[in-house]
Amino acid sequence: MEYYTINKFAKIIGVTPQTLRNWDRNGKLHPHHTSSNGYRYYSEDQLNAVTGIQLAPKKIIGYCRVSSPKQKDDLERQVENLRTYLYAQGQPFEIITDIGSGINYKKKGLQDLIRRIESNQAEKVVILYKDRLLRFGFELIETIAAIHGCKIEIVDTTQKSEPEELVEDLVQIITEFSCKLQGKRAHKAKRMIQELVGFDSDDKVKQDTAAPEQQAED
Incomplete structure:
Protein backbone atom coordinates (compact mmCIF):
# COMPACT_ATOMS: atom_id res chain seq x y z
CA MET A 1 0.00 0.00 0.00
CA GLY A 52 -14.96 8.67 -2.98
CA ILE A 53 -13.02 7.49 -5.99
CA GLN A 54 -11.47 4.09 -6.42
CA LEU A 55 -8.10 4.66 -8.02
CA ALA A 56 -7.24 2.56 -11.04
CA PRO A 57 -5.00 -0.38 -10.15
CA LYS A 58 -1.33 0.11 -10.86
CA LYS A 59 0.14 -1.60 -13.90
CA ILE A 60 3.30 -3.45 -14.70
CA ILE A 61 4.96 -1.56 -17.54
CA GLY A 62 7.60 -3.04 -19.82
CA TYR A 63 10.00 -0.66 -21.55
CA CYS A 64 11.96 -1.48 -24.72
CA ARG A 65 14.34 0.82 -26.59
CA VAL A 66 16.68 0.87 -29.56
CA SER A 67 18.93 3.70 -30.70
CA SER A 68 17.76 4.18 -34.29
CA PRO A 69 14.93 3.27 -36.71
CA LYS A 70 17.35 0.89 -38.45
CA GLN A 71 17.16 -1.35 -35.37
CA LYS A 72 13.41 -2.00 -35.55
CA ASP A 73 14.01 -5.74 -35.89
CA ASP A 74 15.92 -5.66 -32.62
CA LEU A 75 13.10 -3.66 -31.04
CA GLU A 76 10.57 -6.28 -32.11
CA ARG A 77 12.73 -9.01 -30.57
CA GLN A 78 12.97 -7.07 -27.33
CA VAL A 79 9.19 -6.66 -27.21
CA GLU A 80 8.60 -10.34 -27.93
CA ASN A 81 11.08 -11.50 -25.28
CA LEU A 82 9.72 -9.10 -22.69
CA ARG A 83 6.13 -10.05 -23.50
CA THR A 84 6.97 -13.74 -23.00
CA TYR A 85 8.59 -12.94 -19.64
CA LEU A 86 5.65 -10.84 -18.44
CA TYR A 87 3.04 -13.36 -19.59
CA ALA A 88 4.76 -15.94 -17.39
CA GLN A 89 4.19 -13.70 -14.36
CA GLY A 90 0.44 -13.84 -14.92
CA GLN A 91 -0.29 -10.16 -14.29
CA PRO A 92 -1.73 -7.47 -16.58
CA PHE A 93 0.91 -5.39 -18.29
CA GLU A 94 1.62 -3.08 -21.17
CA ILE A 95 4.80 -2.30 -23.07
CA ILE A 96 6.16 1.11 -24.03
CA THR A 97 8.58 1.21 -26.95
CA ASP A 98 11.10 3.91 -27.74
CA ILE A 99 13.57 4.82 -30.47
CA GLY A 100 16.41 7.11 -29.52
CA SER A 101 19.80 7.46 -27.90
CA GLY A 102 20.45 6.12 -24.42
CA ILE A 103 21.63 9.59 -23.37
CA ASN A 104 18.56 11.37 -24.72
CA TYR A 105 16.18 12.20 -21.86
CA LYS A 106 13.50 13.70 -24.14
CA LYS A 107 12.38 10.52 -25.87
CA LYS A 108 8.61 10.29 -26.13
CA GLY A 109 8.39 6.83 -24.58
CA LEU A 110 10.70 7.71 -21.68
CA GLN A 111 8.73 10.87 -20.92
CA ASP A 112 5.50 8.85 -20.96
CA LEU A 113 7.02 6.29 -18.60
CA ILE A 114 8.17 8.97 -16.14
CA ARG A 115 4.73 10.62 -16.18
CA ARG A 116 3.08 7.30 -15.35
CA ILE A 117 5.50 6.67 -12.51
CA GLU A 118 4.92 10.14 -11.07
CA SER A 119 1.13 9.77 -11.35
CA ASN A 120 1.32 6.47 -9.42
CA GLN A 121 0.10 4.36 -12.36
CA ALA A 122 3.09 2.01 -12.38
CA GLU A 123 3.59 -0.79 -9.88
CA LYS A 124 6.74 -2.02 -11.58
CA VAL A 125 8.83 -1.19 -14.64
CA VAL A 126 10.46 -4.17 -16.34
CA ILE A 127 13.39 -3.88 -18.77
CA LEU A 128 15.51 -6.57 -20.38
CA TYR A 129 18.84 -4.82 -19.79
CA LYS A 130 19.83 -1.91 -17.57
CA ASP A 131 21.06 0.26 -20.45
CA ARG A 132 17.74 -0.07 -22.29
CA LEU A 133 16.28 2.46 -19.88
CA LEU A 134 19.14 4.97 -20.01
CA ARG A 135 22.84 4.82 -20.69
CA PHE A 136 23.44 7.45 -17.99
CA GLY A 137 21.03 8.36 -15.21
CA PHE A 138 19.49 4.96 -14.47
CA GLU A 139 19.87 5.54 -10.72
CA LEU A 140 17.99 8.85 -11.01
CA ILE A 141 14.96 7.18 -12.60
CA GLU A 142 15.21 4.37 -10.06
CA THR A 143 15.08 6.91 -7.21
CA ILE A 144 12.06 8.70 -8.72
CA ALA A 145 10.31 5.35 -9.08
CA ALA A 146 11.06 4.37 -5.48
CA ILE A 147 9.58 7.63 -4.20
CA HIS A 148 6.32 6.69 -5.93
CA GLY A 149 6.32 3.09 -4.75
CA CYS A 150 7.41 1.69 -8.11
CA LYS A 151 10.13 -0.92 -8.58
CA ILE A 152 12.41 -1.31 -11.59
CA GLU A 153 13.15 -4.90 -12.51
CA ILE A 154 16.00 -5.88 -14.83
CA VAL A 155 15.53 -9.28 -16.48
CA ASP A 156 19.15 -9.86 -17.50
CA THR A 157 21.38 -8.75 -14.63
CA THR A 158 24.63 -10.02 -16.17
CA GLN A 159 27.37 -7.66 -15.07
CA LYS A 160 29.70 -6.28 -17.71
CA SER A 161 33.34 -5.58 -16.99
CA GLU A 162 34.38 -1.97 -16.42
CA PRO A 163 36.34 -1.81 -19.72
CA GLU A 164 33.28 -3.09 -21.63
CA GLU A 165 31.00 -0.52 -20.02
CA LEU A 166 33.53 2.26 -20.62
CA VAL A 167 33.87 1.39 -24.31
CA GLU A 168 30.09 1.22 -24.79
CA ASP A 169 29.63 4.56 -23.01
CA LEU A 170 32.30 6.24 -25.14
CA VAL A 171 30.80 4.84 -28.35
CA GLN A 172 27.37 6.14 -27.33
CA ILE A 173 28.72 9.62 -26.57
CA ILE A 174 30.70 9.81 -29.81
CA THR A 175 27.70 8.62 -31.81
CA GLU A 176 25.43 11.21 -30.20
CA PHE A 177 27.76 14.12 -30.84
CA SER A 178 28.50 12.92 -34.37
CA CYS A 179 24.78 12.99 -35.16
CA LYS A 180 24.49 16.50 -33.76
CA LEU A 181 27.51 17.64 -35.76
CA GLN A 182 26.10 16.17 -38.96
CA GLY A 183 22.81 17.88 -38.23
CA LYS A 184 24.55 21.25 -37.90
CA ARG A 185 26.46 20.67 -41.13
CA ALA A 186 23.26 19.72 -42.92
CA HIS A 187 21.57 22.89 -41.69
CA LYS A 188 24.54 25.00 -42.77
CA ALA A 189 24.57 23.36 -46.21
CA LYS A 190 20.84 23.98 -46.61
CA ARG A 191 21.29 27.66 -45.73
CA MET A 192 24.16 28.01 -48.20
CA ILE A 193 22.05 26.45 -50.95
CA GLN A 194 19.15 28.77 -50.19
CA GLU A 195 21.46 31.78 -50.29
CA LEU A 196 22.97 30.57 -53.55
CA VAL A 197 19.55 30.01 -55.11
CA GLY A 198 18.44 33.43 -53.93
CA PHE A 199 21.59 35.00 -55.41
CA ASP A 200 21.03 33.32 -58.77
CA SER A 201 17.39 34.41 -58.82
CA ASP A 202 18.32 38.02 -58.10
CA ASP A 203 20.96 37.95 -60.84
CA LYS A 204 18.43 36.54 -63.28
CA VAL A 205 15.92 39.27 -62.42
CA LYS A 206 18.60 41.93 -62.88
CA GLN A 207 19.63 40.43 -66.22
CA ASP A 208 16.03 40.21 -67.42
CA THR A 209 15.43 43.82 -66.38
CA ALA A 210 18.59 45.05 -68.06
CA ALA A 211 18.00 43.16 -71.31
CA PRO A 212 15.37 45.52 -72.86
CA GLU A 213 17.55 48.54 -72.12
CA GLN A 214 20.52 46.90 -73.79
CA GLN A 215 18.38 45.96 -76.79
CA ALA A 216 17.12 49.55 -77.04
CA GLU A 217 20.67 50.88 -77.03
CA ASP A 218 21.62 48.39 -79.72
Missing part, protein backbone atom coordinates in the same frame (compact mmCIF):
# COMPACT_ATOMS: atom_id res chain seq x y z
CA GLU A 2 1.20 3.49 -0.79
CA TYR A 3 1.45 6.24 1.80
CA TYR A 4 1.34 9.99 1.23
CA THR A 5 2.98 12.84 3.09
CA ILE A 6 0.67 15.51 4.45
CA ASN A 7 1.64 17.94 1.67
CA LYS A 8 1.02 15.45 -1.11
CA PHE A 9 -2.23 14.16 0.41
CA ALA A 10 -3.50 17.72 0.86
CA LYS A 11 -2.67 18.60 -2.74
CA ILE A 12 -4.49 15.54 -4.11
CA ILE A 13 -7.72 16.14 -2.20
CA GLY A 14 -7.65 19.91 -2.68
CA VAL A 15 -7.11 21.23 0.84
CA THR A 16 -4.19 22.79 2.69
CA PRO A 17 -1.84 20.88 5.00
CA GLN A 18 -3.12 23.05 7.87
CA THR A 19 -6.66 21.81 7.18
CA LEU A 20 -5.44 18.23 7.58
CA ARG A 21 -3.77 19.16 10.87
CA ASN A 22 -7.04 20.66 12.05
CA TRP A 23 -8.93 17.52 11.00
CA ASP A 24 -6.44 15.45 12.96
CA ARG A 25 -6.96 17.55 16.10
CA ASN A 26 -10.77 17.59 15.93
CA GLY A 27 -11.01 13.89 15.04
CA LYS A 28 -12.39 14.31 11.52
CA LEU A 29 -9.48 12.52 9.86
CA HIS A 30 -6.46 11.08 11.60
CA PRO A 31 -3.33 10.16 9.62
CA HIS A 32 -2.72 6.48 9.04
CA HIS A 33 0.42 6.78 11.13
CA THR A 34 2.90 9.33 12.40
CA SER A 35 6.63 8.76 12.09
CA SER A 36 9.04 8.96 15.02
CA ASN A 37 10.00 12.50 13.97
CA GLY A 38 6.37 13.65 13.90
CA TYR A 39 5.55 13.49 10.18
CA ARG A 40 1.99 12.50 9.30
CA TYR A 41 1.36 9.88 6.61
CA TYR A 42 -1.94 9.00 4.94
CA SER A 43 -2.81 5.74 3.20
CA GLU A 44 -4.22 5.00 -0.23
CA ASP A 45 -7.39 3.63 1.41
CA GLN A 46 -7.87 6.95 3.18
CA LEU A 47 -7.45 8.75 -0.12
CA ASN A 48 -10.15 6.58 -1.68
CA ALA A 49 -12.46 7.18 1.27
CA VAL A 50 -11.99 10.96 1.21
CA THR A 51 -12.34 11.38 -2.54
